[in-house]
Amino acid sequence: MIKWCVDHKVIVVLFSILLIAGGVFSYTDLERQENPTITPPIALVQCIYPGASPEDIEKEVTKKIEDKIGTIEGIKTIESFSLDSVGIIKVTLEDMSDAEILRRWDKLRDKVDAVKTDLPEAALAPTIDTELTNSFGHVIGISSSDYTYQDLKRVAKNLEQKIKVLDGVAEVKIVGEISPSVEIQVDMAKLRQYHIAPNMILGAIQSRNVNIPGGNLNLEKSKIPVQITGEYKNIESLRNTIVGVSSDTGIPISIGDLSTVTQTEKEADSYALVGQDKAIIVGVRYSNGQNVLEAAKKVDETIKTFEKNALYKNMKLTILNNQPAYVSEAINLFVDNLLSAVVLVIIVVWLFMGMRSAIIVSVPIVIVTAVVLIYMKMTGIPLHQISIAALIISLSLLVANGIVANDNMYLYLQQGKERSEAMTKGVRDVSIPILTSTLTTIASFLPLAMMQGSAGKFASALPILVSVALIASYLTALTLVPALGDKILEVKSRNGGLLARLVHVLKIDRLGHKLMKLYDAMLAKALARPKTTIIIFLILLGMSMTLVPSLGIQVFPPIQRDQYVMSVRLPSGVNLNYTRDVSQRISQLIESDPSTESVAAQVGEGFIQYYDTFDAARQGTNVAEFIINGERAHAEDMAQNVRKAFPELTVTLKFLELNMPQDQPVQVRISGSDIKELKEIAESVEALVKPLNGVLRTEVNYGHDSYKLKVNVDETKANLSGISNYDVASTVRMAVNGLEITKLKQADVDQDPIPVNIRIGKEALKSVSDLDQIFLTSQVTGENVPLGQIAKITTEASFNQIVRRNEIRTITVGLYLKSGASSDAVLFDTQNALKQYKLPPNYQISYGGDNEFADETFGSMVLPAIMAVGLIYLVIALQFGSLLEPLIIMGTIPLSFIGIFSGLKIMNYPIGFMAMLGAISLMGVVVNNGIVLLDYIKLLQKNGFALDDAVKNGAKTRLRPIMIGMVTTVISLLPLMLSGGPLWQPLAAALNFGMIVSTVLTLIVIPCSYVWIEKMREKYKV
CATH class of the missing domain: 3.30.2090.10 (Multidrug efflux transporter AcrB TolC docking domain; DN and DC subdomains)
Known part of the structure; x- marks a missing residue:
């Protein structure tokens, strides 16, 4: 194949152009999203029973529904909330595939249908919501204090008619209307006076307001319908x-x-406000599989035209959320990072290898990117920050194959071989090492696609796309690289490289000689005492592990945008109109702050689902939820201002997160049968945990009676x-x-x-x-x-509400944390504080909060990590034909954690899902340096070199390509580490610092480990 590609360069180039064209088409037509779509394992069942107390709701509604749906297999938890006039049941499933989740929801619908006949006659039919991440991309407020809700609804309906016919729009929802x-x-x-009972009025109206068909009057040749009005x-x-x-x-x-x-x-169940004015909220949801940015352009144009021509006088239209704008911003940021990484890699290769070699190494980047985009289009993977980040991570990895192939082709040209032979033989000789390197890297990434849970599904596209990119890179190294080399590679291009000129002008060669002499001296001392050297590095590894507690754990960081939600809860028992009046005063306070751009509120229930993982407040006459477009840095100050102005309120800030948020970061759950006993226990528990360090405030979810x-x-x-x-x-x-x-x-x-x-x-x-x-x-x-x-x-x-968890009454004491406090540390202190607390018989305490999601997320990474280590070992063992030597190479894996933990500490990043993802994926990258080094050392031994000489010469010879590979990897990830945002910066930092430290240590530890093991073999005749 290599020889054929060299001889048929035109066909290779033509095929490459076709791939590029396909990539361009795929890029323009791909669906755009900010984040991957995840089928949530959570559903809500709601049943309204007008006028019923929480006790009646529990007995007549929630318990009956719980009993039915509790028989469904695969349910993790069932939580029910019995409130005034409504029962809400939250069903959470165990980890399972999206297809299995959908099957469970079908069973859930069947169970709820079956229980309808057991519910009170006055209860409304239960509703089921299984699309909790089905968010509305555009959220628009139409507001005025000069018009009735009917006027606002009429305008909103007009806007709805204009938007819902646009391509790419799946649904337009109007919220806050009062009929x-x-x-x-x-x-x-x-x-x-007239001796008339109220029931007589009811009967008179119901018997009068009828429209019953009178049947058909059959005549000789026709029939005439009879209607009684x-x-x-x-x-x-x-x-x-x-x-x-x-x-x-x-x-x-x-x-x-x-x-x-x-x-x-009509008497309202909820009110919508924009600022202090009455409002109607219009939500626009976009179709799946569409380019949301193209559809959003049409929606934006329609809104602008409507605002200019169709609004009544003194009526205002406010864009409360524009998710497509955030999608565009996120994608543009990552595309910029990708382009910056490509440019930096090309510059590095140019400096070290010359312009012609830079072209040969860089052109495959375009081809591989096109292949990945075509694969995304064919498999329905949208363009989002995960898929683009996969391209950035792949960049440094796929360049390595081209560098190795180009380096060997140049070596044969330098030896004076004929051009075609140099290209063919140069690539063929390294095809197996390149394949091994590609497979070990894929082995570290691909098992990550097996991760379960929402976090695993969130990142599932990354290992798949990286693997596709690596396979494409291997194929281009065997096809396009020799074809390009045959056309443009020249020996003088290397000698005339820009780096050579800079070295000559700046006299950097002296520095290079000094660094080489320093490395020689360090290697000689290390080889003199290989066992001691290994122990020293093990001590360094142990010391780096002590940094872990100080790093803290944060599975996913909050999303960085100038937008936040403030949930407000008034004392129990207040009516909706009073809550609305207080909400208007709160809006006035928020609007008066210079950091606020706009504020809207939903009174009586949570705000419309405007983001996939947004967890709206549960309904209640004492509840209001505000969405604030304003500087995020002022959010805490804003909440404090509201608390000072309205001390009777419970105020909670919510920031958008990638994971499904918990009600409180730390939760103490007390379960038992008697509510009064539960409340007494909860009060005692609250008194014990409230003074703990890091606790801002506490909240008991039963509220006040x-x-x-x-x-x-x-x-x-x-x-x-x-x-x-x-x-x-x-x-x-x-x-x-x-x-x-x-x-x-x-x-x-x-x-x-x-x-x-x-x-x-x-x-x-x-x-x-x-x-x-x-x-x-x-x-x-x-x-x-x-x-x-x-x-x-x-x-x-x-009771204000009755909460049940897994069909047992449960009160939760929730702990909100001070800024910078660790939920793990507070949970540990909480457990210690309650260790001596004695519960009455048949009552239990359990703990929850952020730790549950963290345990589930990090637990899902254990099996993929083990599989990655096993696959890497298998690939290396097949190459070397040995069971021991792969262990020497894989010794570089723990060395990388010295750099990972140190890098996270230096950059002040917590240990999170993305950082650990970077650590696991780094395993396959760092072993490649060990493969390259040990392979050459063994080659020198075969050629007659003594052990010490083979190790020293092999290390010095492979120093340059190993260092170039490390530099290109670090440089390519530098934009992501500096400007990738809090989600991606920990991953890039883990990869970069881990790569730098492991590369340097590999050049010392691998030679020492090999020498020590070989001498042990010789000593014990193994």
């Missing part, structure tokens, strides 16, 4: 509905005689009065919250029907004691009976 409703506020005094056309017809007849005057009594009927805005009114019906009195429990329940419900009894259809078929609600006039319920005066009309005697006559209303304490 119109018809309110019938009944005058209880008039009902009492009775639906309400407008509010006036509703007012005129006859309920009864006055017993005194005989005049019909209509609903309008008994109540006030008005069209108003609220109050509820309990209507205790006297069954005997009620029965004697001819009033049923249903009469009492429906009347009280109507008085307190109102009842939806029918819907008023609108003429426009695109508009939703308007709900009709009936309630007792608000003026009749100004205090709790007014409930006693609400009357019920006996269906038997027709008498009006005050509620207080047949029931006693009492005030009782009520």
Whole structure:
């Protein structure tokens, strides 16, 4: 193949051009993302049971659903939250493939469907959300204080119609809309006067507002459909509905005689704010498999045109989140890093090898990049920071093959061999060493694709693409490199290299001679005492391990962008309108800070899913969540300002993360059956952990108790009065919250029907004691009976929420940490603080938080690391035909950790997933230096050199190519280490410092280890 490529250079070049063209096409057509898409192993099941207390929700909803879904295999945890009127169940699966996750969600849907018949009749059908990472790329706020929510909704609908037809848009969602409703506020005094029970009004409306097909009238030759109409056309017809007849005057009594009927805005479940103004939030989700940047351009243009021409006066449009802009920024950053790395590598090769050699080595970079892009297009891997980083990491590795091949071709040319023979033989001679080097590097990367968990899936594209790049690099070294060498390689190009001129002008050659003499002296001393030298380096390794505790652990760093979320929780029991008023004042405070660009809030629930791993707050009338576009550095100060202004609030900052965030960094979970006992234990635990170093504040997830009114019906009195429990329940419900009894259809078929609600006039319920005066009309005697006559209303304490974990009631004491505090250290102190704490029988304490995700993530790396070591050993053993010599070479692997830990300490980076990923992938790279060195030493021995002479000459001869390989690796990763952001800088630092230290130490340790082992063999005749 090598000879054929040299003889058919034109075909090789033509094929290369085709690959480049395919790479360019693939690059322009690839889907763009900031991060890889991951199928989350988490689902939420939600069931609304209007008016039910947390205790009722637990008993009638969450426990029944838990019992059903708990039989599904592969579930890691089930957490349920029983709140006022709603139950939420969070299901988390064990590590498994995306396909297995989807199958489990199908079973989850089946189980939830099966439990529907066991739920209370008044409960709404449970909803299931398995797409928690399906985020909205564009989030737009339409706001004004001068218009109603209906006006805002009308404008938002108009924008929705214009955006959803654009290519690449999958969904447009409107959040925060408040629909119109018809309110019938009944005058209880008039009902009492006319002896009309509230249920009579309900029955009259429901029997009147019907539209029942009358069938078909069959005539001799045709059939005519018959329709019976009775639906309400407008509010006036509703007012005129006859309920009864006055017993005194005989005049019909209509609903309008008994109540006030008005069209108003429906009582909201949540409110949206932009700044202090009422708002509607519009979310735009992009289709998978599309170039999101191209689709986003059309959306941006549509928004600009709409803002200019379609907004009402004094109405404002605010871009709250523009994910495509962040995607573009992230990709551009990595492309810049890639181009910088390519330029730096070319410059280094040019300096050391001359311009012609630089061209020969650098052209394959373009071809390999094109091959990787084509592979990405064919396999559906998007262009994101992981895939581009894979190209950057591959760069230094794939250049090495070209350098070795070019160096050997040049050597044969220098010896005077004919050009074609020099190219063919030069590459053929190194084809096996290049293959071994490629395989060992692939062996260190490819097992990483087996990692499970969200972190493993996040980085899964990296080892695959690096392996593809290395295979392509090997093939180009056997094909394109000899073809180019035959065309342009000349001996004089090496002698006329820029580096040679610089060496001559700057007299660097003297420095080079001094460094070589220094290395000779160090190597001679080391070889004189090889065992001592090895022990010294083992001590250095042990010393570097002592740096690990001071580094800290951070699986993934927060995403660096000037945007953050502030979650606010008011005391339990406050109503939604009060929370909205407080939220407006908070927005005013945030807006007044110069660091704030914009602020929006969702009151009553968490903010719309605007990022894949964003964990929105759970709903509640005392909850508000703010998204703030402003300087991230001011976030802590902003939170402190809010806490000072509103000391009764619980304020929590959230920063976007790559991993699914935990509620608190450190969690103490107390499980048992009795809630009061649990709360007492939680208070004791909180008092013990609150003073610990590093703890900013604590939070108990049950919150404070609220109050509820309990209507205790006297069954005997009620029965004697001819009033049923249903009469009492429906009347009280109507008085307190109102009842939806029918819907008023609108003429426009695109508009939703308007709900009709009936309630007792608000003026009749100004205090709790007014409930006693609400009357019920006996269906038997027709008498009006005050509620207080047949029931006693009492005030009782009520739990704010009931949390269950794995079907057991559980209270969590959460610990929030001070800036810079380590969650591992605080967890360790927490466990020590609670070691002597005695729990009552049948109660347990467990711990959680960041450590759970860290243990899962780092645990998933153990098997790939073991496999990588095994594969590397196997490849080296096959090359050398020995079981012992591979161990000598693999001794360079632990040496790299001296550089890795030292480098992380110098750069002040924690130990994280990406740093460990770099450490594992470095294994295959560092052993290549040992292979090159030991292979040449053994070759010299075969040619008659004594052991010491072979080691010394081999080390000096391989010093130059080993150092050039190290320099190109470090230089290529330098842009990523300096400007790759907090995610990639630890990985690049681990690779660079590990590479530098292991390379230097390899040049000492490998010769010493080989000499020591050979002398031991000779001594013991092994």
